[in-house]
Amino acid sequence: MSTQIPHVNYLELGDRPHLVANECTGCKARFFDRRNACANCFGTDFRKAAVATEGVLKAFTIVAFAAPGVPVPFVAGIVDCAGTSVRGNVINVDPTPDKVTLGMKVRLATYSLGTDDEGVEAVGFGFEPVS
Amino acid sequence: MASDDIWILGIAMTKFGKHSDKDIVDLGAEAVMAALTDAGVSMREIGVLAAGNLMGGGGFGQMLQKQVGQTGIPVYNVTNACATGATALRTAIMAVKAGEVKFGLAVGAEKLAGAGLLGGGGSAKKDGNKWEPKGRFGSVAPTDGRIGTDTMPGTFAQVGMEYGHKYGGVSFELFARISEKNHAHSTLNPMAAYQKQFTLDEIMNDMMIAYPNTRPMCSANCDGAAAAVVCSGETLKTLSLEQQRRAIKVSASVLTTDPYQESCQVLPDVNTLTRNAAKIAYEQAGVAPSDLDLVELHDCFATAELVHYDNLMLCPEGGAVDFFDSGATWRTGSTPVNVSGGLESKGHPIAATGIANIWEICHHLRNEAGNRQIADAKVGLAHVIGLGSACGIHILERSGR
Numbered sequence: 413m414s415t416q417i418p419h420v421n422y423l424e425l426g427d428r429p430h431l432v433a434n435e436c437t438g439c440k441a442r443f444f445d446r447r448n449a450c451a452n453c454f455g456t457d458f459r460k461a462a463v464a465t466e467g468v469l470k471a472f473t474i475v476a477f478a479a480p481g482v483p484v485p486f487v488a489g490i491v492d493c494a495g496t497s498v499r500g501n502v503i504n505v506d507p508t509p510d511k512v513t514l515g516m517k518v519r520l521a522t523y524s525l526g527t528d529d530e531g532v533e534a535v536g537f538g539f540e541p542v543s
Numbered sequence: 544m545a546s547d548d549i550w551i552l553g554i555a556m557t558k559f560g561k562h563s564d565k566d567i568v569d570l571g572a573e574a575v576m577a578a579l580t581d582a583g584v585s586m587r588e589i590g591v592l593a594a595g596n597l598m599g600g601g602g603f604g605q606m607l608q609k610q611v612g613q614t615g616i617p618v619y620n621v622t623n624a625c626a627t628g629a630t631a632l633r634t635a636i637m638a639v640k641a642g643e644v645k646f647g648l649a650v651g652a653e654k655l656a657g658a659g660l661l662g663g664g665g666s667a668k669k670d671g672n673k674w675e676p677k678g679r680f681g682s683v684a685p686t687d688g689r690i691g692t693d694t695m696p697g698t699f700a701q702v703g704m705e706y707g708h709k710y711g712g713v714s715f716e717l718f719a720r721i722s723e724k725n726h727a728h729s730t731l732n733p734m735a736a737y738q739k740q741f742t743l744d745e746i747m748n749d750m751m752i753a754y755p756n757t758r759p760m761c762s763a764n765c766d767g768a769a770a771a772v773v774c775s776g777e778t779l780k781t782l783s784l785e786q787q788r789r790a791i792k793v794s795a796s797v798l799t800t801d802p803y804q805e806s807c808q809v810l811p812d813v814n815t816l817t818r819n820a821a822k823i824a825y826e827q828a829g830v831a832p833s834d835l836d837l838v839e840l841h842d843c844f845a846t847a848e849l850v851h852y853d854n855l856m857l858c859p860e861g862g863a864v865d866f867f868d869s870g871a872t873w874r875t876g877s878t879p880v881n882v883s884g885g886l887e888s889k890g891h892p893i894a895a896t897g898i899a900n901i902w903e904i905c906h907h908l909r910n911e912a913g914n915r916q917i918a919d920a921k922v923g924l925a926h927v928i929g930l931g932s933a934c935g936i937h938i939l940e941r942s943g944r
Contacts, residue, residue, distance in 0.1 A: 417674050419689065421681030443808060445679040452803040470708045471810060473700035474754035475692050477660060482688030488697055490705065490810050497806030499691040509715065509754060514708040525684055529672045534683045536690070 419525055419536035420444075428465070429522045429537065431498060435461035442496050465520040466542065467493035472514070474507050487512050491539050503538030517542040544942070548776035549636050549793040551939070552646070552786060553582025556769035556899045559890035560736040561656040567599050570768035571652035572610040574895075578648070579611075582772035583786050586612030589772070590644025593619045593634035595627040595651035595894035598658075607650065616644075621894075625843065626927045627651055628769065628897025629798065629935025635773050636796050645778050651894035652768035659764070660752075662695040691809070696761050696844060697753035698930070701810055703846025704755070706853070712864035713849070715755040719746045722760040722845040722887055724873055729884025731874075731915035736765040736890030760845035765890035769898035788942060791905045794828035794922075795938035801931075813847065816934040817854035817926065824924070825856075828938040832856045835878055836920040837907055839900035841928045842885040852880070855926060855936075879917055882907075897935055900925040908941040 416425050422444045424432050433442035438455035442463070449456050472489035475482075487502035489512075503521060505511050518539035525534035544550075555577030557570055565573075571594070579585060594604030604618035623630040628651030635647030674683035687693040707713030723743050729735040741749075741759050749757040774782075779790055799820040804812045825831060832855065840855060842848035849863050857878050858866035866872070872880035883889045883903040886896065904923035906912045925937045 417676075417683055419683055420686065421676060441803065441805070445808075451808075471701040471705035473692065473697045473704065473756075474751075475688070475694065475697045476751040476753065477696070478688055478692065478694060479660065482685075484688075486688060486692075488688075488692035488701070490691075490701060490806065492806075495805070497809050499809035501689060501691065514704060525689075528674045532674050534674045536684075538689075 415531070416533045416535050419534055423537050425535055429520060430465050431463040431520070431537070433461050433463055433496065434458040463496045463498060464494035467491040467498065467518060467539070469502065469514060469516045469518050469539070472502060472512055474509065474512065489539065491518055501538040502540070504540035544776040544779060546775060546777035547640070549639060549796065550774055550776060550779050550790040551771050551793060551901070551905060552584065552774050552779070552790050553578045553580070553772040554770070554902045554905050555581050556734060556895065556902045557767050558734050559765050559767035559892060559899070562766040565766070567596055567603060567652045567654050568606045568610050570766060571603065571607045571650050571770070574652065574768035574770035575607065575611050575648065575650050578770035578772050583783070584646055584772060586614060588646050589614070589616060589648045591617050591619070591635060591638040591647045593621050593631040593647070593649045595621045595631035596653060597622050597624065597627050597893045598653060598655065603652070623933045624929025624931050625841065625893050626897055626929030626933035626935045627894040628899070629927045629937065630897070630933065632771055632898055632901065632937070633796055633798050633935060636793065639773055639775050645774060647773045648770065649773070649898060650768065650770035651896070651898045653892035653894045654766045655764040655892050656766045657764065660694055662693045662698065692753070694753060696756045698811065699844040699847045700753045700756050702813055703849055705810065706850045706863065710861040710864070715747065716743070717864060717867070718755045718760060718845040718849065719743055719757070721848050721867060722746050725842060725881050725885040725887045726759060728874055728882050729888035732884050732889060735884040735888050736763050737888045756844050756846055760887065762843045762886035762891035763888060765892050767890060767892035767895045767899065769895045769902055771898055771901065789909055790942055791908050792940045792942060793937060794830060794940045795824035795936065797824045797827065797936045799934045811930050811932050813928050813930070813932055814850060814854050816932055817851060817928060818856070820934045820936040821855045824936040824938050830922055830938055834922050835924050837879045837882055837904065837917045837923045838926070839881055839883060839903050840926040842881055842887055843891060843928070845887065848880070848885070851926065855924065874915070874917065882915055882917060897927040900927065901937055901939065904939045908939060
């Protein structure tokens with residue numbers, strides 16, 4: 413049986429892959445990385461919170477020119493997942509302005525980044541159109 | 544003039560472009576010498592030097608002193624992303640305001656010609672042969688290109704598109720028309736790195752960098768420097784009538800950072816801090832947006848210019864598209880924006896930008912802008928954004944003498 417590792421530590425794999433944020437218990441501000449104090453209210457108590465896996469594409473760009481080694485074109489976007497903004501690529505879609513539009517509904521999807529020498533598969537995430 | 548007013552006594556910029564025979568110290572020195580001449584003061588009288596340079600190795604201010612005069616005064620080496628120049632000027636202004644020095648000197652210089660794509664690393668990233676979590680996000684592979692984009696053109700493309708999602712009305716063509724305006728303006732500016740007029744078709748059919756920004760819609764990487772000498776009203780009263788006549792009043796000098804907003808961790812928020820800075824600046828100056836005769840704002844990408852019409856309150860909230868469509872921001876319009884050609888054609892030598900845009904405004908307020916003069920300009924606003932973020936806004940007024 414192969415083992416998996418998420419691309420980033422805020423991606424929870426398993427039967428229903430989803431993102432997990434550090435949520436301030438005081439003001440409910442969410443952060444994908446660690447914080448010493450909440451950037452909004454300075455509170456220091458955080459809990460893990462599951463982020464909605466469906467959302468609306470509220471900004472995007474189709475990157476045609478990137479750092480060496482980054483395959484282009486790709487669609488980078490910001491998805492409003494029920495009030496939590498998430499950064500991710502829009503995947504499983506033609507990277508053209510005809511197919512990618514502001515306000516389109518998308519959902520979290522995972523894909524393989526490949527398997528390392530020890531047989532561990534890295535799994536990344538993106539957002540795909542809800543058809 | 545009130546004793547505690549702040550005045551720009553002298554200001555200068557080098558031509559922006561490719562200066563292959565000059566380093567940042569040469570460029571900075573050229574701007575400093577010209578600013579001192581313009582001000583009518585010598586290095587001996589300068590009490591503080593705030594020196595901005597982002598991409599060099601550090602210690603720029605002290606290197607510059609060796610080139611123009613080592614008097615032992617304090618140097619503040621300043622970096623604040625693309626707001627570095629404005630931050631250097633603000634540093635010199637604070638020293639004058641605090642009463643510590645009579646004359647302050649601010650300079651920004653950058654070598655950026657041929658720098659290529661900014662953000663996103665710029666070198667090949669090789670995945671290892673064993674997945675190992677690294678960094679704040681425990682990532683086992685690079686995230687740029689897999690989880691969004693780190694590139695500047697892509698980041699600011701999303702800034703413009705987000706505005707479109709919120710208020711509607713944006714399109715590839717709309718953003719391209721903003722670029723068309725700035726390139727048309729640049730044809731009158733001999734200090735600009737590029738003075739080429741583009742048709743809308745040429746802009747839209749040029750190389751796509753990050754939709755909807757094509758190459759001419761991106762700021763032009765180039766070399767350049769700018770410098771300014773500031774003093775108080777009290778000091779200005781002791782100077783010659785000619786110096787008093789040409790001095791430009793700094794009616795507002797404001798620096799802000801980005802306050803917490805829900806989505807700022809995934810897309811830098813360049814809006815709230817600009818709006819906050821603008822509110823403070825208009826209040827400090829006692830000036831309304833409708834009073835502005837010209838504006839130089841931070842069009843690092845065509846997609847950014849649109850949102851700053853709104854952030855600077857040049858139009859009603861949500862009305863930036865209609866405002867641009869009305870022709871208001873062309874040099875013939877009611878609020879000319881980026882008559883210098885802006886960062887897209889004048890160029891963006893990062894640390895110089897936040898003083899060069901003030902030079903442009905001063906040039907018009909002194910009625911010295913030649914064939915691109917905005918007639919009878921009395922009040923202008925200069926704005927820069929450094930991603931991360933920092934916003935500098937200065938409102939400038941002519942002396943009225």
